[in-house]
Amino acid sequence: MNAKLAQKKNEDKFYKKGDFWIRICLSILFLSVFFIVFFWCNGQLYFTKVNYVDDYRNFPFQVHIIDVEQGDSFLVKFPNNQVMLIDCGTQDEGENVVRYVKAFFKNEGLNKIDYLLLTHQDADHVGGATKVLSQINVENLIRPKVVTESESDLYPYYQVSQSQTYDTVINLAYQNECNIIFGERGLEYDFDGAVVEFLSPSQNYYSASNDYSAVIMITCLTKKFLFMGDATKQIEQALIAEYGDYLKADVLKVGHHGSSTSSSLEFLQIVQPEYAIISAREQSDFPSAQVSNNLNSLNIDILSTANLNNFAITIYNNQIVYAKAIFPSSELALLISIIIIALILTWGIKIKDNTNKNKQK
Numbered sequence: 001m002n003a004k005l006a007q008k009k010n011e012d013k014f015y016k017k018g019d020f021w022i023r024i025c026l027s028i029l030f031l032s033v034f035f036i037v038f039f040w041c042n043g044q045l046y047f048t049k050v051n052y053v054d055d056y057r058n059f060p061f062q063v064h065i066i067d068v069e070q071g072d073s074f075l076v077k078f079p080n081n082q083v084m085l086i087d088c089g090t091q092d093e094g095e096n097v098v099r100y101v102k103a104f105f106k107n108e109g110l111n112k113i114d115y116l117l118l119t120h121q122d123a124d125h126v127g128g129a130t131k132v133l134s135q136i137n138v139e140n141l142i143r144p145k146v147v148t149e150s151e152s153d154l155y156p157y158y159q160v161s162q163s164q165t166y167d168t169v170i171n172l173a174y175q176n177e178c179n180i181i182f183g184e185r186g187l188e189y190d191f192d193g194a195v196v197e198f199l200s201p202s203q204n205y206y207s208a209s210n211d212y213s214a215v216i217m218i219t220c221l222t223k224k225f226l227f228m229g230d231a232t233k234q235i236e237q238a239l240i241a242e243y244g245d246y247l248k249a250d251v252l253k254v255g256h257h258g259s260s261t262s263s264s265l266e267f268l269q270i271v272q273p274e275y276a277i278i279s280a281r282e283q284s285d286f287p288s289a290q291v292s293n294n295l296n297s298l299n300i301d302i303l304s305t306a307n308l309n310n311f312a313i314t315i316y317n318n319q320i321v322y323a324k325a326i327f328p329s330s331e332l333a334l335l336i337s338i339i340i341i342a343l344i345l346t347w348g349i350k351i352k353d354n355t356n357k358n359k360q361k
């Protein structure tokens with residue numbers, strides 16, 4: 001009996017010891033797999049096919065619509081690998097914009113914003129710029145013709161800002177030694193296959209802050225993208241008078257998030273886009289019923305951040321195509337962790353089972 005008991009004790013020790021080392025090995029395996037998956041996925045952007053294209057990596061021309069709830073933020077990659085960020089959403093959304101831009105950089109092997117365009121001084125466009133300027137290298141800042149108090153002596157013919165947020169952004173740009181440029185009609189950039197033209201503003205003063213908006217036309221191959229900022233119907237009228245049919249575009253970033261202050265039927269008839277981009281919060285009043293009717297009556301497809309969240313547009317086979325952009329890192333890492341934990345637990349039970357069976361023998 002004593003000999004049998006001693007043998008059992010030895011067996012118990014042996015299995016306990018085995019159990020311990022198996023658990024250690026499994027834990028190491030689990031942690032390694034988790035970290036490999038996490039670091040491999042983390043910060044990468046993936047695209048789910050909406051029409052035609054599901055991998056945007058290395059496309060020479062890309063327009064990314066970053067979901068910043070109620071605000072605007074668009075990232076454009078040009079064929080010469082230069083990058084323009086148009087607006088940064090509100091202060092609260094700044095971190096999301098930084099995350100998106102960094103993920104985009106990781107995908108594309110890029111590391112700086114060549115041009116940060118702040119269309120106008122409103123907080124839903126410039127608020128996030130403090131986060132962007134403090135975390136990402138920005139070479140040139142294109143700003144509205146609105147100056148801070150301390151700059152007013154230098155630019156006596158420009159409107160003085162009433163916004164603390166805007167002043168902070170401009171001061172930060174000076175601190176970071178960005179090259180600072182005023183965005184106005186006539187300004188033009190050639191990105192080796194894509195051209196950016198500034199169609200507005202043309203004046204130094206406007207009664208509505210939204211009318212300071214930079215309106216830009218981006219032309220790549222045969223396709224045209226018109227970005228309206230928050231420009232109102234008054235600016236649309238001025239653009240029609242100045243440019244007429246030249247305003248015809250394939251994609252229109254609708255003015256003022258789809259509010260009824262912009263997007264007159266006359267203007268939409270001239271632009272005649274295939275797609276209208278609307279950047280607005282889910283369950284908001286944007287686009288307004290009036291703008292919605294105008295767009296629908298002209299069979300213009302609405303692409304809104306309210307439904308698509310982050311999405312990207314490119315030109316493929318001479319067609320405008322778009323895809324939803326997603327960050328799977330956290331979800332995928334969590335799913336894999338759960339599967340591995342479940343496997344370890346099952347194996348643990350099996351080992352315990354075998355130990356018990358051995359004990360019974």
Ligand SMILES: [Zn+2]
Pocket residue numbers: 071072122124125230256257
């Ligand atoms: Zn706005």
